[in-house]
Amino acid sequence: MELAYTEGSIRWPLRRQLCKIEYNWIQGVEALEDYEPGVNTASSVPRETRVLNALSKSFMSSHGHPGRRLVPELLDEFEVRGPNGTHTCYTVTLAACNLRDVSFSLFPLDVARALSHSLAQAVACVHSQGYVHGDLHLNNVLLALPSNFDDLSVEQLYAKYGKPETPLPPNIPAEAARPLLLGRSIDQLTLSTARLLLNDSGEAFCPASEVRLGRDCHTPSGARAPESKFEPGVPLTHRSDIWSLATALWELMGMKPIVAQHIDVLGPMPSDWWLRWKARDELEVAVQKWRRREGNKIVEEEKAAFLDLMHRMLVYLPEERLTADEVLQSDWMVKWALPDYERSLKGST
Structure with missing residues (x-):
């Protein structure tokens, strides 16, 4: 053993x-x-x-x-x-390695979409039972065997x-x-192996029966919802997971945690700043040039849908963020992530 x-x-x-x-x-x-x-x-x-x-x-x-x-x-x-x-x-x-271990390079686009849908579905599942995961980042997302x-x-x-x-x-x-x-390199990942497990419930809690204050949040700072920092005395909710989920989806699609880096530097952004946020332009630098090299770049329609989803998940006020179910119902999830996720189920072994 x-x-x-x-x-x-x-x-x-x-x-x-x-x-x-x-x-x-x-x-x-x-x-x-x-x-x-x-x-x-x-x-x-x-x-x-x-x-x-x-x-x-x-x-x-x-x-x-x-x-x-x-x-x-x-x-x-x-x-x-x-x-x-x-x-x-x-x-x-049993599972293989975590997604952080294999995210040293770019995920194939279809794999990134399938994993993104799986992760959102896992979070929605936990939320449907009344629980907040409380520690959502790629270290706690495992590749299934x-x-x-x-x-x-x-x-x-x-x-x-x-x-x-x-x-x-x-x-x-x-x-x-x-x-x-038990892991594998990123170039070995295909749709048939793009299956995951949402791991580590050690920080999970049920808001209906347990209060978890922002100051007690142990999520890594780059993935932590801003209310835990700016309102440390206010209880965390399911919407705190949504912020963390957004940073994880960005990393799956974009290789490096741009969202987390800019939020750490600039602080949480008012909604009307989003369209002028310079990190939007860096999508071209950080993602598109690599995907263009691999021959599977994100088309403009998908890019717009993905950024719109990020916009609605990365909202300063928790109550204004999407729920996990609404994330799954978003245009990007339905039109791009879901089809690749369904193909991964058909090809899994």
């Missing part, structure tokens, strides 16, 4: 289920000696497991949401007693991704492990 790191936890990707091997993330640390599903459930359950449990129950009691499969499923909870202490662990759906990944034997897994290693630098505990890298 091997480790993989996330924002608030460390993960192990192996689980046996009777005679069939099923790979899932086991979030926790250290050696998992004699792990048996359902045994040694931890008494102190982390916030993320509470949220995932609540979401699972909501989905079971309703007709479900089309974005349900884009949210990791909680499979088990338990404790591990190892040489470095006792740790709460839980298993969730192909459905036939569970068909790999342990030997085949090691042959493809490498065997476990246990380095022992002097500054770490006596027992540790290096992460398993």
Whole structure:
């Protein structure tokens, strides 16, 4: 077994289920000696497991949401007693690398559109159950693995991704492990592999039953809604996720976080400044010249629709921003992102 790191936890990707091997993330640390599903459930359950449990129950009691499969499923909870202490662990759906790890270059245009629609659908799914994700950025968006990944034997897994290693630098505990890298380079991404999971619910909360003030927002500053900075004593809402979603969509479509950079420098913009905002012109520099080189540049009609969507998501007053459902109903999502998303479902394996 091997480790993989996330924002608030460390993960192990192996689980046996009777005679069939099923790979899932086991979030926790250290050696998992004699792990048996359902045994040694931890008494102190982390916030993320509470949220995932609540979401699972909501989905079971309703007709479900089309974005349900884009949210990791909680499979088990338990404790591990190892040489470095006792740790709460839980298993969730296995995935590959996060989108930040592969966003060093430009996503193929059809892949960027499909991933954008998937991400908006995942956020809409979480919101439909009354929750705010609270930490939305590309580090917390994972590439899903192909459905036939569970068909790999342990030997085949090691042959493809490498065997476990246990380095022992002097500054770490006596027992540790290096992460398993299941990712792929951006030039390997196609529509058939453009599937994601919205990860890390450790900052998620339900506004109907829990107040989360702006000052307690831990989203990275480049993706953080401005109300958390300028109104730190005001509760966050679902619309805070919408601002973060907009910055993520821009990065998916435009390679570098232009929106975040300019907002950090200029502060939040009044709506009537948007048309004069110089970052609009930088779309040509940051996106179009690269897409033109790859032969798949964004046409003017799509560019206008995408910028209009950004305009309606990046609004200073939270209550004036689009909802997640309205994002999915926008012209850009319906005319450009949705068709590529649907093609990705037909070609996925």
